[in-house]
Amino acid sequence: xxxxxxxxLLFYLSLLVFVIAMIMKALKISNxxxxxxxxxxxxxxxxxxxxxxxxxxxxxxxxIKPKEISIANEIKEMxxxxxxxxxxxxxxxxxxxxxxPFHFGMYLLIGFVVMLALGAIxxxxxxxxxxxxxxxxxxxxxxxxxxxxxxxxxxxxxxxLGLLLSRMFNGDLRKVSVRADYFNLVLLLAxxxxxxxxxxxxxxxxxxxxxxxxxxxxxEPAGVLPIATAIQLWLMAILLVYLPFTHMAHFxxxxxxxxxxxxxxxxxxxxxxxxxxxxxxxxxxxxWSASHIKSGGxxxxxxxxxxxxxx
Amino acid sequence: MSDDKTTIxxxxxxxxxxxxxxxxxFLPLPPPFDKPELEPKMKPLSDEGRKKYECDLDSIITVxxxxxxxxxxxxxxxxxFLSGLKKLFEKENNWTFLQPLFLTMEFCAKCQxxxxxxxxxxxxxxxxxxxxxxxxxxLRRLYKTYVKKGGKxxxxxxxxxxxxxxxxxxxxxxxxxxxxICRRCAQTCPIGADNGLVTRELRKIFSQEMGIxxxxxxxxxxxxxxxxxxxxxxxxxxxxxxxxxxEEEVEERTDMKFxxxxxxxxxxxxxxxxxxxxxxxxxxxxxxxxxxxxxGIDYTLSSELVGYDSVxxxxxxxxxxxxxxxxxxxxxxxxxxxxxxxxxxxGHAHKALTVIADRVLAGExxxxxxxxxxxxxxxxxxxxxxxxxxxxxxxxxxxxxxxxMVRLMGxxxxxxxxxxxxxxxxxxxxxxxxxxxxxxxxSGFAITQDAxxxxxxxxxxxxxxxxxxxxxxxxxxxxxxxxxxxxPCSNCKGALRDMFASYGLxxxxxxxxxxxxxxxxxxxxxxxxxxxxxxxx
Ligand code: SF4
Ligand code: SF4
Numbered sequence: 083x084x085x086x087x088x089x090x091l092l093f094y095l096s097l098l099v100f101v102i103a104m105i106m107k108a109l110k111i112s113n114x115x116x117x118x119x120x121x122x123x124x125x126x127x128x129x130x131x132x133x134x135x136x137x138x139x140x141x142x143x144x145x146i147k148p149k150e151i152s153i154a155n156e157i158k159e160m161x162x163x164x165x166x167x168x169x170x171x172x173x174x175x176x177x178x179x180x181x182x183p184f185h186f187g188m189y190l191l192i193g194f195v196v197m198l199a200l201g202a203i204x205x206x207x208x209x210x211x212x213x214x215x216x217x218x219x220x221x222x223x224x225x226x227x228x229x230x231x232x233x234x235x236x237x238x239x240x241x242x243l244g245l246l247l248s249r250m251f252n253g254d255l256r257k258v259s260v261r262a263d264y265f266n267l268v269l270l271l272a273x274x275x276x277x278x279x280x281x282x283x284x285x286x287x288x289x290x291x292x293x294x295x296x297x298x299x300x301x302e303p304a305g306v307l308p309i310a311t312a313i314q315l316w317l318m319a320i321l322l323v324y325l326p327f328t329h330m331a332h333f334x335x336x337x338x339x340x341x342x343x344x345x346x347x348x349x350x351x352x353x354x355x356x357x358x359x360x361x362x363x364x365x366x367x368x369x370w371s372a373s374h375i376k377s378g379g380x381x382x383x384x385x386x387x388x389x390x391x392x393x
Numbered sequence: 394m395s396d397d398k399t400t401i402x403x404x405x406x407x408x409x410x411x412x413x414x415x416x417x418x419f420l421p422l423p424p425p426f427d428k429p430e431l432e433p434k435m436k437p438l439s440d441e442g443r444k445k446y447e448c449d450l451d452s453i454i455t456v457x458x459x460x461x462x463x464x465x466x467x468x469x470x471x472x473x474f475l476s477g478l479k480k481l482f483e484k485e486n487n488w489t490f491l492q493p494l495f496l497t498m499e500f501c502a503k504c505q506x507x508x509x510x511x512x513x514x515x516x517x518x519x520x521x522x523x524x525x526x527x528x529x530x531x532l533r534r535l536y537k538t539y540v541k542k543g544g545k546x547x548x549x550x551x552x553x554x555x556x557x558x559x560x561x562x563x564x565x566x567x568x569x570x571x572x573x574i575c576r577r578c579a580q581t582c583p584i585g586a587d588n589g590l591v592t593r594e595l596r597k598i599f600s601q602e603m604g605i606x607x608x609x610x611x612x613x614x615x616x617x618x619x620x621x622x623x624x625x626x627x628x629x630x631x632x633x634x635x636x637x638x639x640e641e642e643v644e645e646r647t648d649m650k651f652x653x654x655x656x657x658x659x660x661x662x663x664x665x666x667x668x669x670x671x672x673x674x675x676x677x678x679x680x681x682x683x684x685x686x687x688x689g690i691d692y693t694l695s696s697e698l699v700g701y702d703s704v705x706x707x708x709x710x711x712x713x714x715x716x717x718x719x720x721x722x723x724x725x726x727x728x729x730x731x732x733x734x735x736x737x738x739x740g741h742a743h744k745a746l747t748v749i750a751d752r753v754l755a756g757e758x759x760x761x762x763x764x765x766x767x768x769x770x771x772x773x774x775x776x777x778x779x780x781x782x783x784x785x786x787x788x789x790x791x792x793x794x795x796x797x798m799v800r801l802m803g804x805x806x807x808x809x810x811x812x813x814x815x816x817x818x819x820x821x822x823x824x825x826x827x828x829x830x831x832x833x834x835x836s837g838f839a840i841t842q843d844a845x846x847x848x849x850x851x852x853x854x855x856x857x858x859x860x861x862x863x864x865x866x867x868x869x870x871x872x873x874x875x876x877x878x879x880x881p882c883s884n885c886k887g888a889l890r891d892m893f894a895s896y897g898l899x900x901x902x903x904x905x906x907x908x909x910x911x912x913x914x915x916x917x918x919x920x921x922x923x924x925x926x927x928x929x930x
Pocket of ligand 1: 501503504581
């Protein structure tokens with residue numbers, strides 16, 4: 083323990099905060115009561131109807147007919163959205179030009195980190211990761227690390243820079259932006275740009291990072307890092323702690339906005355889970371102050387109150 | 394107007410009128426309304442109105458809230474607002490929409506993609522306060538400053554802080570009535586955030602906590618409906634009289650003499666109309682009666698309190714009023730022992746009772762609900778009616794998609810199948826279906842006739858629809874061609890009626906609006922006289 087660097091300790095801590103904060107956020111949202119329906123069409127799992135935005139409400143006696151669901155179509159739409167940021171491509175092309183490389187670059191960087199971890203495990207077990215290795219698998223890990231790293235740093239830096247400049251110079255975006263919005267992008271751009279520059283400025287940029295990842299995995303003291311890499315890792319640690327508390331956690335939020343609101347079309351049928359949740363909601367205490375609301379009792383009581391004396 | 398005068402700081406602190414609308418900046422319309430002088434005028438608010446009511450947003454009035462006289466009054470109102478704000482984020486008080494609201498508050502990436510989709514913002518010439526995220530940004534800042542733990546400190550650091558002043562609250566109150574809740578913005582949001590929802594949640598703070606809402610929605614709307622039976626003020630006895638009158642009128646118009654089934658216990662279907670139809674467009678319920686009679690449908694109407702008026706205005710401003718009305722609808726159906734409720738041509742009633750109330754009605758109140766569009770398609774396709782589409786050949790038709798029924802429920806095709814079966818000259822607007830534009834009367838705007846608000850609706854919120862209508866008929870826009878905008882929704886028809894009248898669209902271009910069933914009956918061969926009375930509109 084004594085040999086751990088401050089950076090290492092900080093990284094453990096920030097990873098812990100990140101994971102716990104994200105789990106808590108996810109739990110907070112998913113534990114919220116079942117809300118009233120607020121569907122928005124098209125809903126892609128509506129088999130045969132999604133292409134024009136139709137729903138099962140287009141059928142007579144829809145509640146007794148089997149619901150025709152296309153999971154494949156829903157997955158296809160999700161894939162388009164996750165990989166290509168499709169809705170932005172359709173509706174806001176000037177921003178998508180930066181947002182797509184920004185997000186795609188980050189996906190590549192996640193792959194890069196996975197490769198670093200894989201390489202670190204190989205090295206811990208005594209195999210040196212290099213292009214000259216006799217093992218095909220090791221060579222693949224080496225080259226994938228190089229390619230994912232360079233492509234990821236380039237795309238993410240380009241995207242972050244573009245998004246930052248758009249926010250600064252596009253009047254519509256500037257007027258809705260606050261300090262935190264610029265800070266987020268500057269922080270990300272700094273991390274990506276250091277990664278990009280390191281690729282060309284240092285002899286063994288990936289080996290340095292792999293060494294650090296390896297030290298985290300093996301709980302061994304980390305070696306000495308180039309100053310730029312150390313700064314980059316410090317910034318990443320800050321990002322990990324900070325991100326769950328900002329709108330940047332929208333990768334989590336989007337699961338809920340799409341699957342629990344827009345596309346959530348499960349009907350309340352007698353005796354099903356939804357009916358039980360509805361009854362629970364109606365049992366909550368209501369405490370609004372307007373005179374037309376009977377406060378202090380349950381929602382069910384407020385909703386069935388005789389209304390002639392309402393103001 | 395320049396943007397720097399409408400920052401959030403200005404919104405919270407700058408005294409006087411924040412924005413002056415400039416009709417010259419509204420998006421131009423196609424011929425014959427391509428000259429601004431042909432458009433309806435925006436009347437300025439009277440000095441008296443300006444003095445009496447809070448109108449410092451854009452000098453348009455919907456809420457008609459009297460200006461508080463003392464600082465103490467203002468302080469109390471702000472405190473009440475903040476107490477409502479907190480309740481909006483409490484599980485018990487807002488279980489109904491807490492999750493979607495929280496998601497929108499937490500994850501909006503401020504990309505402004507939603508702005509391009511908003512008809513109000515774009516048609517107004519991009520008036521910044523009408524931008525979909527403008528009101529969301531205010532609510533988000535309020536949430537971050539006053540609701541979240543350590544809010545004041547963290548919001549200040551991030552730059553998301555806001556100061557709740559009466560100036561801000563009063564403007565926000567009006568601003569929550571400058572959005573039709575059409576949710577086009579939400580459709581394009583890559584994150585899935587929903588600025589339409591934010592509008593409704595803001596209205597809820599005002600209504601559920603402060604008792605501030607629009608008279609046509611609340612005092613003259615849901616309150617009257619719950620007490621008297623219908624938001625039109627028509628009690629059950631007057632309703633029954635009305636039905637008798639309509640039975641006679643059907644006989645006169647069609648030579649078909651039959652009783653409309655009323656309170657028939659054990660019928661398969663309870664059909665509920667928007668009661669506004671009986672007074673404003675009686676030909677619509679008449680056409681339903683004719684079709685159901687001719688097709689031998691086992692149905693009934695109800696004369697039970699609320700059971701004969703499908704409107705549920707709570708869907709636009711108040712969860713409790715919403716739940717009260719939905720339960721009354723279900724109660725009427727339960728009493729009659731019907732197998733299902735069918736909603737006639739009213740979009741918001743469709744969404745309210747079928748979709749949103751789905752999580753309010755439990756146990757024996759959970760009686761299946763379905764759209765008349767699907768039932769009509771079944772009737773028309775089954776061949777039970779003798780139809781000749783050529784009887785509508787002198788009319789070119791188009792379909793207006795009510796947001797509530799289409800984008801928010803996914804009922805897109807049935808009404809088109811019916812319309813195509815009875816009209817050989819049908820054409821689609823661009824865009825249509827789930828990507829349609831609102832009629833301009835959404836979220837209660839169609840029934841809000843106070844002060845200068847109708848001018849705003851005609852010129853701003855309805856403008857995109859007006860453009861679509863003019864464009865779809867542009868090659869036959871002259872008065873020599875009969876054109877029909879089929880709008881299977883009472884609320885949309887109300888908005889179109891007022892908009893057509895203010896532009897003189899019928900007189901200048903011979904464009905009529907109406908429901909779907911009227912066209913069906915017009916095509917029925919067993920009826921001699923044309924059912925649609927073109928000159929009477
Ligand atoms: S609501 Fe959605 S589209 Fe609009 S700014 Fe926020 S993230 Fe972008
Ligand atoms: S709901 Fe409709 S009117 Fe309201 S902000 Fe969104 S697009 Fe504009």
